Amino acid sequence: MTGQGPIIFPTDFSTASLAGLPWAKRMARFMETSLHVIYAVVEPQIFRVLEIEVGQAALPSVDELTTGAETRLQAFVAAHLEGLDLPVVTRILVGNPADQIIQYADEVAAGMIVIGAHGYSGVRHLILGSMTESTLQHAQCPVLCVKA
16 A cells, blocks of 8 residues: 555653554554654743743743754654664654644645544543544544554
8 A cells, every 4th residue: 555645653752652653653564654753842831921030041942842852752763663664754843732743744745643642531631632632633634543
């Protein structure tokens, strides 16, 4: 099955997100396509408020957050994807994770997004599970959600 767009695997480096990785690798092999491992750096809104009160020096910049994320992402790929017989692309995105995942998937004409999820319900879902739900609702390509 060739000619498909890449498989997108968003991670937040959690155990739950890791649950989707075996499926992302399987789908990339099956579709004979590349695997794109992405991480979204979130600039917390609180940083903007605190900058007014505590000054710029106490807060990490987006560049610092991005550099740290790139280091973690490269280590993640080395630990979990070494020897994979398919091309692996890494990307650091900045912004709301769900929005960035959807936008990136559109930009690369993704064949599928594979997300490992916590499986939260109730209040925990409202706070922690909205990224997966938003991606499921708004992505233009198929989304496979793997419960950890």
